[in-house]
Amino acid sequence: xxxxxxxxxxxxxxxxxxxxxxxxxxxxxxxxxxxxxxxxxxxxxxxxxxxxxxxxxxxxxxxxxxxxxxxxxxxxxxxxxxxxxxxxxxxxxxxxxxxxxxxxxxxxxxxxxxxxxxxxxxxxxxxxxxxxxxxxxxxxxxxxxxxxxxxxxxxxxxxxxxxxxxxxxxxxxxxxxxxxxxxxxxxxxxxxxxxxxxxxxxxxxxxxxxxxxxxxxxxxxxxxxxxxxxxxxxxxxxxxxxxxxxxxxxxxxxxxxxxxxxxxxxxxxxxxxx
Amino acid sequence: xxxxxxxxxxxxxxxxxxxxxxxxxxxxxxxxxxxxxxxxxxxxxxxxxxxxxxxxxxxxxxxxxxxxxxxxxxxxxxxxxxxxxxxxxxxxxxxxxxxxxxxxxxxxxxxxxxxxxxxxxxxxxxxxxxxxxxxxxxxxxxxxxxxxxxxxxxxxxxxxxxxxxxxxxxxxxxxxxxxxxxxxxxxxxxxxxxxxxxxxxxxxxxxxxxxxxxxxxxxxxxxxxxxxxxxxxxxxxxxxxxxxxxxxxxxxxxxxxxxxxxxxxxxxxxxxxx
Numbered sequence: 297x298x299x300x301x302x303x304x305x306x307x308x309x310x311x312x313x314x315x316x317x318x319x320x321x322x323x324x325x326x327x328x329x330x331x332x333x334x335x336x337x338x339x340x341x342x343x344x345x346x347x348x349x350x351x352x353x354x355x356x357x358x359x360x361x362x363x364x365x366x367x368x369x370x371x372x373x374x375x376x377x378x379x380x381x382x383x384x385x386x387x388x389x390x391x392x393x394x395x396x397x398x399x400x401x402x403x404x405x406x407x408x409x410x411x412x413x414x415x416x417x418x419x420x421x422x423x424x425x426x427x428x429x430x431x432x433x434x435x436x437x438x439x440x441x442x443x444x445x446x447x448x449x450x451x452x453x454x455x456x457x458x459x460x461x462x463x464x465x466x467x468x469x470x471x472x473x474x475x476x477x478x479x480x481x482x483x484x485x486x487x488x489x490x491x492x493x494x495x496x497x498x499x500x501x502x503x504x505x506x507x508x509x510x511x512x513x514x515x516x517x518x519x520x521x522x523x524x525x526x527x528x529x530x531x532x533x534x535x536x537x538x539x540x541x542x543x544x545x546x547x548x549x550x551x552x553x554x555x556x557x558x559x560x561x562x563x564x565x566x567x568x569x570x
Numbered sequence: 571x572x573x574x575x576x577x578x579x580x581x582x583x584x585x586x587x588x589x590x591x592x593x594x595x596x597x598x599x600x601x602x603x604x605x606x607x608x609x610x611x612x613x614x615x616x617x618x619x620x621x622x623x624x625x626x627x628x629x630x631x632x633x634x635x636x637x638x639x640x641x642x643x644x645x646x647x648x649x650x651x652x653x654x655x656x657x658x659x660x661x662x663x664x665x666x667x668x669x670x671x672x673x674x675x676x677x678x679x680x681x682x683x684x685x686x687x688x689x690x691x692x693x694x695x696x697x698x699x700x701x702x703x704x705x706x707x708x709x710x711x712x713x714x715x716x717x718x719x720x721x722x723x724x725x726x727x728x729x730x731x732x733x734x735x736x737x738x739x740x741x742x743x744x745x746x747x748x749x750x751x752x753x754x755x756x757x758x759x760x761x762x763x764x765x766x767x768x769x770x771x772x773x774x775x776x777x778x779x780x781x782x783x784x785x786x787x788x789x790x791x792x793x794x795x796x797x798x799x800x801x802x803x804x805x806x807x808x809x810x811x812x813x814x815x816x817x818x819x820x821x822x823x824x825x826x827x828x829x830x831x832x833x834x835x836x837x838x839x840x841x842x843x844x
Contacts, residue, residue: 297650300590313587314595316574316679321588321663322714324598325794343789357722385670390719395686396659406588413667432706432716440716442706445664449630506723 299376301369301406306376319390320566323397326389326439332411332493332531334570336380338370339531343495347437348386354436354455357388357402367544369406377408377562383532384408387439412532417457418559421539421551422528424470425454426517430463434530444471458528460520460541463490467515473530475538476500477515477523478508478554488512496529496562508554525552527559533561534566573650575643575680588677593664597671600663600713601625604771606685606805608844610654612644613805614775617769621711622660629711631662631676643680651682657806658682661713677812686806690832691723691731695813695825696802699728700791703720703735704742718745734794734815737764741789747804749798749812750774751789752782759793762786770803770836777835782828799826801833808840809833 300312319325322497329348332339347361361369370384391400427450429443447459460475461468467478468490469475474497476486484504486497504510520526524547526538534560537551574586593599603622606613619637626633626731635643659681665674666808701724703717734749735742742764743749748771750760760771777786779843794800798821800812809832811825 303592304660305806309591310589312590314590315584316576316661316681317583318595319719320573320574320598321600321661321679322713323719324600325715325716325719326595326598355720387590387595397715397719398681398722405595409670424669433720438716439596439598440714441671442599442712442714445593445597445599445671446629446707448672542655 298408299373301352301373302403306372309407312405312407314389314405315392317392317396318403319393319399320439322393323390324442325355325442326387327355327357327437328385328387328439329437330383330385330531333380333382333384334375334566336374337570338384339566339570340495340499342529343498347495351436351438352388355438356399359388360565361404372404373408373442379408379410381411382408383411395436395526418536419551421537422457423455423540424458424460425451425456425459426462426467426542428488429461430468431461432491437492441471453536459529462517465516467517467520470528473528473533475526475528477520478525478552480524482554483509483511483553485513485515487515495531496531499562499565500529500535500558501556503565507557523547525555527555534562572682573647577678580646583681586679586681588663588679589666591666591670592677593667593673594713597664598714598716599705600661601629601631601711601712602659602661602713602735602803604657604659607648607654607656607658608840609832611844612649612658612767613844614773614839617772621769621814625710625712626662628707629712630673631664633662635678635758643672645680647680649751653682653684653770655685657685658683666822677765692810693825695811697729697733698734698735698744698812699725700717700732700734700741700816701735704737704764705735705816708766711766739790741791741794744802747802747807749800749802751794752799752826754798756828757783757785759785759787759789761789767814768803769788770805770808773836773839774803774809774832781831799829801829808836
């Protein structure tokens, strides 16, 4: 049986609940972050905590927990669940609002799950379908995935694995990952604005900079279609090659060599930090 | 003590909970509707149920309850709570998702509360502040109020009572109400697109049509500022005059005569239907 923490209290997961007047249920208002543990050690934890506090600040949610208090809760949860390789999600909601609209004292929820099974997509690469949308308050990791969940049927119709948002012809991000392109002259480029800055994105930018020219700048749909390589990055996926966008093959239609090189560099960094 | 219904079960409100893996908490995914009861009778219930089923369809949420089943639940709740004048909220969430992302069997929550106290604003009118934003999937009454809750501090800074969304200079709606303008030649106009079509909006359009020329069409910020009268409509507010927008007085800066006339017409309709 898995355990979950709700406001300092360790509970069996089935008993981990919020009252229905919480602003997440009433108004979709809250933030979260998600990090991996490998061999019982959190990966890039400080980066995730930095972003957790930043998301809370953007959404005007006070965090009544110090970093050390949060780390103590993570330890408590990990000791109870005995799951060395896992994903830990920490959610902070708008709280129990008396009028269902005004912010109240936030509720903190920490859950731990097994990592999703590897589906072999790193070898084959994935297909993306683009869609015109801009996330609300993009610099915060809010719980607003209305469009992302809603677009799952669109992704299936397009026979794609995920959706990539763009607006006015400029791409931004996938719902749960950042996107990179490699140009014909081996520049590694990723959007710098109107996105959530991913923890793996930051690592990949640093790794790529030691081998190639990197840039954070606007990428148009045309840049994307004409890229030599495309990949996405996230905590669960690390680096995942993209071989098709909107039905059109990227480069030679197979995972690229620079993508593979960076994936291997990232694997090494994660192995040494965990 | 108030009672709440969660999936057919009548519970004391403090025990009305959802597990934290519900997609409302995980991904802000759900819809709702809200209607009034007066003297123990629901007001415009069929319209609210029409919209509830429409919102669910837009968000791809199956409703495993017939209209009669829902009405039976409302009766059960009203008999238990003994609150003849009330607001009833019916929420349908994305359900308990095993992967925290894919839609599951929706959870149904029905709550009843006393009506908010009248703050005397119908006599004085309110101030609106405009903000560039377009609601996601606007034809559905989703629980996505990320921007609305976030903008409460902006509304306070602007010394306004509520925010009015616009995009590319064209106004749409307030977070929880529709907006109407009365032009210098006594046309009653309200936006027809990119909005949630309110139940009171529909009543007011019908009432206004028997006295004035009415139109559903685009309204620019300039149209708004130059209007003779402005008012908003909602289930809790009925018709509420707007006397200032972005710090500029509307018309003579006091509630308008056509607004008052329509408010009185609406009061009569509500009195006969409840």
